[in-house]
Amino acid sequence: MIRRAFANAQRRFTTAATAAAQTQNAKTQEQLTHFGYKTVREEDKEQLVGSVFRNVASKYDVMNDFMSGGVHRLWKDHLIQTLNPGPNVKLLDVAGGTGDIAFRFLDYCKKVYGANNTASVTVVDINPAMLEVGKERSKRFGFADSGKIFFQEGNAENLVNIEDASVDAYTIAFGIRNCTHVDRVVSEAYRVLKPGGRFTVLEFGQVENPLVKGIYDLYSFQVIPRIGQIVAGDAESYQYLVESIRKFPPQPKFAAMIKNAGFTLVGQGWEDLTFGVAAIHTGFKV
Numbered sequence: 001m002i003r004r005a006f007a008n009a010q011r012r013f014t015t016a017a018t019a020a021a022q023t024q025n026a027k028t029q030e031q032l033t034h035f036g037y038k039t040v041r042e043e044d045k046e047q048l049v050g051s052v053f054r055n056v057a058s059k060y061d062v063m064n065d066f067m068s069g070g071v072h073r074l075w076k077d078h079l080i081q082t083l084n085p086g087p088n089v090k091l092l093d094v095a096g097g098t099g100d101i102a103f104r105f106l107d108y109c110k111k112v113y114g115a116n117n118t119a120s121v122t123v124v125d126i127n128p129a130m131l132e133v134g135k136e137r138s139k140r141f142g143f144a145d146s147g148k149i150f151f152q153e154g155n156a157e158n159l160v161n162i163e164d165a166s167v168d169a170y171t172i173a174f175g176i177r178n179c180t181h182v183d184r185v186v187s188e189a190y191r192v193l194k195p196g197g198r199f200t201v202l203e204f205g206q207v208e209n210p211l212v213k214g215i216y217d218l219y220s221f222q223v224i225p226r227i228g229q230i231v232a233g234d235a236e237s238y239q240y241l242v243e244s245i246r247k248f249p250p251q252p253k254f255a256a257m258i259k260n261a262g263f264t265l266v267g268q269g270w271e272d273l274t275f276g277v278a279a280i281h282t283g284f285k286v
Protein backbone atom coordinates (compact mmCIF):
# COMPACT_ATOMS: atom_id res chain seq x y z
CA MET A 1 0.00 0.00 0.00
CA ILE A 2 2.70 2.42 1.11
CA ARG A 3 4.84 1.28 -1.81
CA ARG A 4 1.98 1.99 -4.31
CA ALA A 5 1.37 5.45 -2.85
CA PHE A 6 5.07 6.18 -3.10
CA ALA A 7 5.17 4.94 -6.72
CA ASN A 8 2.14 7.13 -7.60
CA ALA A 9 3.71 10.18 -5.98
CA GLN A 10 6.95 9.51 -7.85
CA ARG A 11 5.06 9.20 -11.18
CA ARG A 12 3.23 12.49 -10.52
CA PHE A 13 6.51 14.20 -9.70
CA THR A 14 8.19 12.87 -12.85
CA THR A 15 5.23 13.97 -15.01
CA ALA A 16 5.26 17.46 -13.45
CA ALA A 17 9.04 17.74 -13.83
CA THR A 18 8.85 16.64 -17.49
CA ALA A 19 6.07 19.15 -18.19
CA ALA A 20 8.08 21.93 -16.51
CA ALA A 21 11.19 21.00 -18.52
CA GLN A 22 9.14 20.95 -21.75
CA THR A 23 7.68 24.39 -20.99
CA GLN A 24 11.15 25.72 -20.23
CA ASN A 25 12.48 24.17 -23.47
CA ALA A 26 9.61 25.62 -25.47
CA LYS A 27 10.30 29.04 -23.96
CA THR A 28 13.98 28.81 -24.82
CA GLN A 29 13.09 27.67 -28.34
CA GLU A 30 10.64 30.55 -28.76
CA GLN A 31 13.28 33.08 -27.84
CA LEU A 32 15.85 31.85 -30.33
CA THR A 33 15.92 32.62 -34.02
CA HIS A 34 18.32 32.55 -36.91
CA PHE A 35 20.63 35.26 -38.12
CA GLY A 36 21.91 33.69 -41.32
CA TYR A 37 23.18 30.29 -40.19
CA LYS A 38 23.82 31.49 -36.64
CA THR A 39 21.33 30.91 -33.84
CA VAL A 40 20.75 34.09 -31.87
CA ARG A 41 18.32 35.39 -29.27
CA GLU A 42 15.23 36.94 -30.84
CA GLU A 43 15.86 40.19 -29.03
CA ASP A 44 19.35 40.44 -30.58
CA LYS A 45 18.40 39.84 -34.22
CA GLU A 46 17.04 43.32 -34.89
CA GLN A 47 20.31 44.91 -33.77
CA LEU A 48 22.42 42.46 -35.78
CA VAL A 49 20.37 43.14 -38.91
CA GLY A 50 20.62 46.85 -38.08
CA SER A 51 24.39 46.72 -38.08
CA VAL A 52 24.46 44.87 -41.43
CA PHE A 53 22.47 47.63 -43.16
CA ARG A 54 24.25 50.44 -41.32
CA ASN A 55 27.56 49.03 -42.57
CA VAL A 56 26.48 48.66 -46.18
CA ALA A 57 24.08 51.63 -46.57
CA SER A 58 26.42 53.88 -48.56
CA LYS A 59 27.44 51.01 -50.89
CA TYR A 60 24.06 49.27 -50.92
CA ASP A 61 22.91 50.34 -54.38
CA VAL A 62 26.20 49.79 -56.16
CA MET A 63 26.57 46.39 -54.46
CA ASN A 64 23.16 45.30 -55.74
CA ASP A 65 24.32 45.98 -59.28
CA PHE A 66 27.62 44.17 -58.79
CA MET A 67 26.08 41.13 -57.12
CA SER A 68 23.18 40.64 -59.49
CA GLY A 69 24.76 41.97 -62.69
CA GLY A 70 21.89 44.49 -62.74
CA VAL A 71 19.19 41.79 -62.66
CA HIS A 72 17.70 43.21 -59.44
CA ARG A 73 16.61 46.19 -61.56
CA LEU A 74 14.61 43.92 -63.88
CA TRP A 75 12.96 42.18 -60.90
CA LYS A 76 12.01 45.53 -59.36
CA ASP A 77 10.69 46.85 -62.69
CA HIS A 78 8.64 43.69 -62.98
CA LEU A 79 7.26 44.20 -59.48
CA ILE A 80 5.95 47.63 -60.48
CA GLN A 81 4.48 46.24 -63.73
CA THR A 82 2.78 43.50 -61.70
CA LEU A 83 1.49 46.02 -59.18
CA ASN A 84 0.06 48.04 -62.06
CA PRO A 85 -0.83 51.00 -59.79
CA GLY A 86 -3.67 53.39 -60.59
CA PRO A 87 -3.20 57.20 -60.77
CA ASN A 88 -4.36 57.82 -57.17
CA VAL A 89 -2.73 54.91 -55.40
CA LYS A 90 -1.35 55.39 -51.94
CA LEU A 91 1.56 52.97 -51.61
CA LEU A 92 3.33 51.90 -48.45
CA ASP A 93 6.80 50.55 -49.24
CA VAL A 94 8.05 48.82 -46.12
CA ALA A 95 11.72 48.00 -45.56
CA GLY A 96 12.05 50.41 -48.45
CA GLY A 97 15.70 51.23 -47.70
CA THR A 98 17.21 53.54 -50.29
CA GLY A 99 13.92 53.89 -52.16
CA ASP A 100 14.40 51.67 -55.21
CA ILE A 101 10.75 50.55 -55.27
CA ALA A 102 9.37 54.00 -54.39
CA PHE A 103 11.23 55.80 -57.20
CA ARG A 104 10.19 53.17 -59.73
CA PHE A 105 6.59 53.50 -58.58
CA LEU A 106 6.65 57.30 -58.98
CA ASP A 107 8.36 57.07 -62.39
CA TYR A 108 5.76 54.56 -63.55
CA CYS A 109 2.83 56.74 -62.44
CA LYS A 110 4.35 59.81 -64.10
CA LYS A 111 4.97 57.93 -67.34
CA VAL A 112 1.54 56.29 -67.48
CA TYR A 113 -0.72 59.03 -65.99
CA GLY A 114 1.29 62.20 -66.52
CA ALA A 115 2.77 64.66 -64.01
CA ASN A 116 -0.61 65.51 -62.46
CA ASN A 117 -1.29 62.06 -61.06
CA THR A 118 -1.91 61.98 -57.32
CA ALA A 119 -0.16 58.73 -56.49
CA SER A 120 2.11 58.85 -53.46
CA VAL A 121 4.42 56.59 -51.51
CA THR A 122 5.59 56.34 -47.93
CA VAL A 123 8.88 54.54 -47.45
CA VAL A 124 9.20 52.92 -44.03
CA ASP A 125 12.47 51.42 -42.87
CA ILE A 126 13.93 50.56 -39.47
CA ASN A 127 17.39 51.79 -40.42
CA PRO A 128 18.07 55.56 -40.45
CA ALA A 129 21.28 55.11 -42.49
CA MET A 130 19.36 53.45 -45.34
CA LEU A 131 16.66 56.14 -45.19
CA GLU A 132 19.29 58.89 -45.34
CA VAL A 133 20.60 57.46 -48.62
CA GLY A 134 16.98 57.29 -49.84
CA LYS A 135 16.39 60.96 -48.99
CA GLU A 136 19.57 61.99 -50.80
CA ARG A 137 18.50 60.06 -53.87
CA SER A 138 15.07 61.64 -53.66
CA LYS A 139 16.73 65.07 -53.99
CA ARG A 140 18.90 63.88 -56.84
CA PHE A 141 15.91 62.44 -58.72
CA GLY A 142 13.85 65.61 -58.24
CA PHE A 143 11.20 64.12 -55.94
CA ALA A 144 12.25 65.77 -52.67
CA ASP A 145 9.65 68.56 -52.66
CA SER A 146 7.08 66.83 -54.82
CA GLY A 147 4.79 65.93 -51.90
CA LYS A 148 4.67 62.45 -53.41
CA ILE A 149 7.27 60.66 -51.31
CA PHE A 150 7.62 60.47 -47.55
CA PHE A 151 10.27 58.70 -45.47
CA GLN A 152 9.50 57.28 -42.07
CA GLU A 153 11.54 55.28 -39.58
CA GLY A 154 9.57 52.27 -38.43
CA ASN A 155 9.45 48.56 -37.79
CA ALA A 156 7.61 46.34 -40.27
CA GLU A 157 6.45 44.18 -37.37
CA ASN A 158 4.63 47.03 -35.69
CA LEU A 159 3.75 49.95 -37.96
CA VAL A 160 2.74 52.29 -35.15
CA ASN A 161 2.40 55.36 -37.37
CA ILE A 162 0.25 53.73 -40.03
CA GLU A 163 -3.49 53.61 -39.43
CA ASP A 164 -5.73 50.62 -40.02
CA ALA A 165 -7.09 50.29 -43.57
CA SER A 166 -5.23 53.39 -44.76
CA VAL A 167 -3.19 52.29 -47.82
CA ASP A 168 -4.13 50.90 -51.25
CA ALA A 169 -1.00 48.89 -51.80
CA TYR A 170 1.80 47.54 -49.65
CA THR A 171 5.18 46.44 -51.04
CA ILE A 172 8.17 44.93 -49.31
CA ALA A 173 11.19 44.07 -51.45
CA PHE A 174 14.05 41.98 -50.09
CA GLY A 175 13.11 43.13 -46.61
CA ILE A 176 10.86 40.56 -45.00
CA ARG A 177 13.48 37.86 -44.58
CA ASN A 178 15.46 40.23 -42.36
CA CYS A 179 12.58 40.58 -39.91
CA THR A 180 12.49 38.52 -36.74
CA HIS A 181 8.78 37.64 -36.86
CA VAL A 182 7.72 37.27 -40.48
CA ASP A 183 4.14 36.40 -39.43
CA ARG A 184 3.81 39.76 -37.62
CA VAL A 185 4.95 41.61 -40.73
CA VAL A 186 2.29 39.89 -42.82
CA SER A 187 -0.44 40.60 -40.20
CA GLU A 188 0.57 44.25 -40.06
CA ALA A 189 0.33 44.45 -43.85
CA TYR A 190 -3.19 43.06 -43.61
CA ARG A 191 -4.12 45.58 -40.92
CA VAL A 192 -2.94 48.69 -42.78
CA LEU A 193 -4.33 47.77 -46.20
CA LYS A 194 -7.75 48.99 -47.27
CA PRO A 195 -10.26 46.32 -48.31
CA GLY A 196 -9.36 45.42 -51.88
CA GLY A 197 -5.75 46.41 -51.20
CA ARG A 198 -2.79 44.53 -52.60
CA PHE A 199 0.11 43.01 -50.67
CA THR A 200 3.21 42.42 -52.82
CA VAL A 201 6.41 40.84 -51.63
CA LEU A 202 9.57 40.60 -53.70
CA GLU A 203 11.94 38.24 -51.97
CA PHE A 204 14.65 35.74 -52.74
CA GLY A 205 13.30 32.24 -53.19
CA GLN A 206 14.50 28.65 -53.22
CA VAL A 207 15.81 27.35 -56.53
CA GLU A 208 14.50 23.86 -57.41
CA ASN A 209 16.40 23.08 -60.61
CA PRO A 210 19.48 21.11 -59.38
CA LEU A 211 21.81 22.40 -62.08
CA VAL A 212 20.84 26.05 -61.54
CA LYS A 213 20.91 25.53 -57.77
CA GLY A 214 24.48 24.17 -57.94
CA ILE A 215 25.73 27.18 -59.89
CA TYR A 216 23.71 29.62 -57.78
CA ASP A 217 25.02 28.17 -54.50
CA LEU A 218 28.58 28.27 -55.74
CA TYR A 219 28.19 31.88 -56.84
CA SER A 220 26.42 32.87 -53.60
CA PHE A 221 28.89 31.38 -51.16
CA GLN A 222 32.15 31.68 -53.08
CA VAL A 223 31.73 34.94 -54.98
CA ILE A 224 29.24 37.28 -53.26
CA PRO A 225 31.09 37.66 -49.92
CA ARG A 226 34.28 38.38 -51.91
CA ILE A 227 32.51 41.06 -53.94
CA GLY A 228 31.22 42.42 -50.60
CA GLN A 229 34.78 42.60 -49.32
CA ILE A 230 36.11 44.35 -52.44
CA VAL A 231 33.27 46.81 -53.05
CA ALA A 232 31.89 47.49 -49.57
CA GLY A 233 34.87 46.35 -47.45
CA ASP A 234 32.51 43.96 -45.68
CA ALA A 235 32.41 40.23 -46.50
CA GLU A 236 30.52 39.31 -43.34
CA SER A 237 27.36 41.29 -44.14
CA TYR A 238 27.18 39.62 -47.53
CA GLN A 239 27.80 36.21 -45.97
CA TYR A 240 24.73 36.99 -43.83
CA LEU A 241 22.80 37.95 -46.97
CA VAL A 242 23.39 34.62 -48.73
CA GLU A 243 22.71 32.63 -45.57
CA SER A 244 19.52 34.55 -44.76
CA ILE A 245 18.17 33.69 -48.22
CA ARG A 246 18.52 29.98 -47.45
CA LYS A 247 16.73 30.38 -44.10
CA PHE A 248 13.67 32.07 -45.61
CA PRO A 249 10.69 29.73 -46.18
CA PRO A 250 10.37 28.27 -49.68
CA GLN A 251 7.73 29.82 -51.95
CA PRO A 252 4.82 27.41 -51.17
CA LYS A 253 5.35 27.77 -47.41
CA PHE A 254 5.52 31.55 -47.56
CA ALA A 255 2.42 31.67 -49.78
CA ALA A 256 0.62 29.60 -47.12
CA MET A 257 1.66 32.13 -44.45
CA ILE A 258 0.18 34.95 -46.54
CA LYS A 259 -3.05 33.00 -46.95
CA ASN A 260 -3.21 32.18 -43.23
CA ALA A 261 -2.98 35.90 -42.43
CA GLY A 262 -6.29 36.38 -44.28
CA PHE A 263 -5.13 37.36 -47.77
CA THR A 264 -6.70 35.90 -50.88
CA LEU A 265 -4.18 34.45 -53.30
CA VAL A 266 -4.62 34.36 -57.04
CA GLY A 267 -3.56 30.95 -58.37
CA GLN A 268 -0.62 29.60 -56.40
CA GLY A 269 0.10 33.07 -55.04
CA TRP A 270 3.56 33.73 -56.41
CA GLU A 271 5.58 34.10 -59.58
CA ASP A 272 9.11 32.78 -59.77
CA LEU A 273 11.74 35.04 -61.31
CA THR A 274 15.02 33.76 -62.77
CA PHE A 275 14.43 30.09 -61.87
CA GLY A 276 13.10 31.00 -58.43
CA VAL A 277 16.19 32.96 -57.38
CA ALA A 278 13.59 35.60 -56.54
CA ALA A 279 9.80 35.47 -56.41
CA ILE A 280 6.92 37.94 -56.32
CA HIS A 281 4.18 36.95 -53.86
CA THR A 282 0.79 38.62 -54.04
CA GLY A 283 -2.19 38.59 -51.72
CA PHE A 284 -5.40 40.63 -51.78
CA LYS A 285 -7.30 41.87 -48.74
CA VAL A 286 -10.77 41.07 -49.99
Ligand SMILES: C[S@@+](CC[C@H](N)C(=O)[O-])C[C@H]1O[C@@H](n2cnc3c(N)ncnc32)[C@H](O)[C@@H]1O
Nearest residue numbers: 095096097125126127130155156173174175178
Ligand atom coordinates in the same frame (compact mmCIF):
# COMPACT_ATOMS: atom_id res chain seq x y z
C1 LIG B 1 17.92 44.33 -48.62
S1 LIG B 1 17.30 45.85 -48.07
C2 LIG B 1 15.99 46.18 -49.21
C3 LIG B 1 15.80 47.63 -49.49
C4 LIG B 1 14.84 47.95 -50.64
N1 LIG B 1 13.52 47.46 -50.37
C5 LIG B 1 15.34 47.39 -51.95
O1 LIG B 1 14.68 46.50 -52.49
O2 LIG B 1 16.37 47.83 -52.42
C6 LIG B 1 16.44 45.40 -46.62
C7 LIG B 1 15.92 46.54 -45.82
O3 LIG B 1 15.08 46.04 -44.79
C8 LIG B 1 15.21 46.90 -43.68
N2 LIG B 1 14.68 46.21 -42.49
C9 LIG B 1 15.19 45.15 -41.85
N3 LIG B 1 14.39 44.81 -40.82
C10 LIG B 1 13.35 45.67 -40.81
C11 LIG B 1 12.20 45.83 -40.00
N4 LIG B 1 11.95 45.01 -38.97
N5 LIG B 1 11.35 46.84 -40.29
C12 LIG B 1 11.58 47.67 -41.32
N6 LIG B 1 12.66 47.57 -42.12
C13 LIG B 1 13.53 46.58 -41.89
C14 LIG B 1 16.68 47.17 -43.64
O4 LIG B 1 17.00 48.29 -42.85
C15 LIG B 1 16.99 47.37 -45.12
O5 LIG B 1 16.87 48.70 -45.49
